Amino acid sequence: MLQQMHEKGVRAEHMYLAGMASIAISFASWMLSKRFEKAGIERADRWGIFVGEWAPTFLALGNGLRMYEK
Template sequence: MINSLHKMGIKSNLMYTAGLVSIGLSFASWAASKQLEDAGLERADRWGIFVGEWAPTFFAMGIALRMEETRDQAMLETPGHRSMDERVSASQSAAMR
């Protein structure tokens, strides 16, 4: 899954930003629920926790994507090293000959 996201061009910085936004939205949803609803503090806490649970997921995905980016960078810096896609393409073109 992470490799697919990486191939789609999604960067780790986007996931880190999503994690930070999730933390901000968690506080905002808690405050809004506390002020706008008469359901009490317990409901506001549930809203804040519900939205805040996404932050660790986004940060973990950011770390995984950063590892993919680092791996790609290391491959580019290694002379004579071809990626898996390049090897598959080369073997397919050789098989077609």
């Protein structure tokens, strides 16, 4: 999988940026859900956690690609 990603032009830096963006989007989705939805803080927490779980995946892929690039 990493080889295919590398061949398609995806680099470790791209995955690291996606991980950082995921953290920012997680915080933003939590804030927006908390402010604009009437479902309460529990729903806002679920949105933040859902998006926040993407970050470790992107960072792990970045580490894998970094090892493959060397």
